[in-house]
Amino acid sequence: MENAISVAGLTKRFGRVTALDGLDLTVAQGEVHGFLGPNGAGKTTAIRVLLGLLRPDAGEVRLLGGDPVRDAVALHSRLAYVPGDVTLWPGITGGEVIDLLGRLRGGFDRRRRDELLERFDLDPRKKARTYSKGNRQKVALIAALAADVELLLLDEPTSGLDPLMESVFQQCIHEVKRQGRTVLLSSHILAEAEALCDRVSIIRLGRTVESGTLGELRHLTRTSVTVETADPLAGIEALPGVHDAVVEDHHARFDVDTAQLDAVVRRLAPLGVRSLTSTPPTLEELFLRHYGDEQAAAERVPS
């Protein structure tokens, strides 16, 4: 089965600024793919290239088996898009915008639209100029979720939604997934990606730094271990794969590369483990590590 999205070596420059610098992204059909990165990493630019609004300077981009620029109109009737910053026409009501966008996509499910209005608790009679940011976001989300399409491109869709609405959104995405549709979800809210995504791609400075299932990515990361033993814990800090160790006689706290976890645990066992807590790395930490590298590099330069 062909991938819903395949991007290889995508480069996009604006004048002297390089927004995308050899980005790779593969999204299989039917998966919910998290597209993670700090602000300014190039997530929105990448989505705009996928929509054919921006032309790539270099690289290969395929969307639903077509060329995003050449086949824009045909492809767009098979996808729905929610921009990160939703602006609407001030004099037109939310209900009208939802219907209009649905019709422009080539049809939508009216029953589903009404049901979504109910679930997201949106008043469709208000003119868009009176909507708050969260309500504008809901208008775009309802229009996208009511559309009968194969692919959803969602650019930070929950920014501005309150926690209750966020959970409604998560339910909706689970339903979409059950229907076998594909979702590309850009976000910097990690809990959201952890709750929803089958696979994630992490991007920084316009380049993909990591991609895979959450499980696969965890292999590349460290587990935090706090341990108390009967015998003194001398020499633990010297083991391969152990970092940031704080050792006090029978107590120790350290991070260990997940690949070396087994060896370290074997070394601990003969010492008589009294208590042991190990925390799997959260996406937060994955993310901080990639973002943190840059900060560390920045700190190193002046000294």
Added chain:
Amino acid sequence: MTGTLGLLRFMLRRERFGLPWWLLGATLLVLIQSTQSQNLYDTPEDLEKLRHSIGGNTAVIAMSGPTRLLDTIGGEVVFEILGFVSIVVALMSMFLVGRHTRAEEETGRAELLRSARVGRRAPLAAALSLAALANLAVAVLVFAAAAGTGLPVAGSLLFGLATGAVGITFAALTALAAQVFENARAVYGAVALVLGAAYVLRAAGDVGDGGLSWASPIGWSQRTFPYTGDRWWPLLLALGTTALLVTAAVVLLGHRDFGAGLVPPRPGRPAASPALRNAYALAWRLQRGSLIGWAIGLGLLGAAYGSIGDTIEQYFRDNPEVAEFLPGGTADVVDAYLALTVGLSALLAAAYGVTATLRLRAEETSGRAEPVLATATGRGTWLASHLSVSLVGSALVLLTFGIGEGLAYGLTVSDAGQVPRLAAVALAYLPAVWLIVAAVVLVFGWAPRASAALAWVVVGYCAVVALFAESFGLPGWVRRASPFAQTPQVPLEHLGVAPLLVIGLVAAFFLAAGYAGLRRRDLGY
């Protein structure tokens, strides 16, 4: 009022690039007019001849001002230019006040400011102070331009103050409108309507017995008669009106909530009507309000000009000896007048076409085009949807002007045939108007960031050629580049098809080239 001074300083900073252009424009108009007039009519005999010819030319009076101004050379300058400079400073004042009051509230930026130690009345007070400063600068610059080119000092001072007085009156009017209407677009529409009415009222008054001119702020300023009597008291009318309008605005401001107008918003449709189904329907829905406003405005303007047409005939019936001097007699003079007014309406129709076409750029930069283009709507369809409004809309606007003028003129001369005749006459300018629209599409396709600036430069250039080519002594090649100058001056001249065809072909080429540019560029930047 707390924080007014700080806000004023901030506003001055935000206007530091835009405001100088308005001031420069107003100053240059006076400077060039004064120099040219003094060159053209440097002897009392020349001035006497001018008085004689203009005295019978109602068209020129309707466009300019009261004939008493023609008694001296300084007055002649005021006669020619004060009406136009008034429009420039009124628009400047309208945008200054509107941008810093209602527009700020509408976007929510004012909310951020008001949450700081800033009083309820401070934004309005600061915006009005800004407009007062700008109009004071206008007064000083006009005085300097007039006195600097050798006109009497006292008259020049009055000339400057009379110009500034129009500006401050319209600043106060905008302040009031900003309390009434909920969005800036409606504020500008209402103030522009009053400005148009002010111009037409003084035209009707100056052609007639002068009574109607006293209903117009532009009329008050012209009737200070700088250099030809120096009457100061009409300035008090402007000041009094300003005080009244500002008081009304402050009272209304005290009675309304932040962000609200006088009329509360009504709930709208919960679902779209079946008609709102594609990009074309959206474009027409977005632009219909503005199109209706322009059509009504131009229709009324046409009616106003048309109703004056008859008094020209009357004048010649009363003074047959003047008519003998004119080749072609009475009929030609009326036709010349009609041609002049239709030419003016074509410029306004082009201005409408430009605003309608620039909607594309506004949709693009605001991010509203993005969700539309992310649907099965291609760039071509999107472009065509808004273009259909500007092409059909500008035709409609021309047509309503022609029908309005034909109706009013036809009624006064009892000739229903004037309606189809003048409607057809107005449409002769359609290719020229479309060429301007096409030029906007061209820059939108290839130089989107510059599109608004370049579009208005083109319109401004055509307006200067049409209105001031004679009095500024512009060289022939400068005039010939304007599509309006290339259009035969119907109904005075015979309508040839060849020039219209050429203009149409150039327009088609611009449209195709603009579309090609749009296809290959990035959107949203």
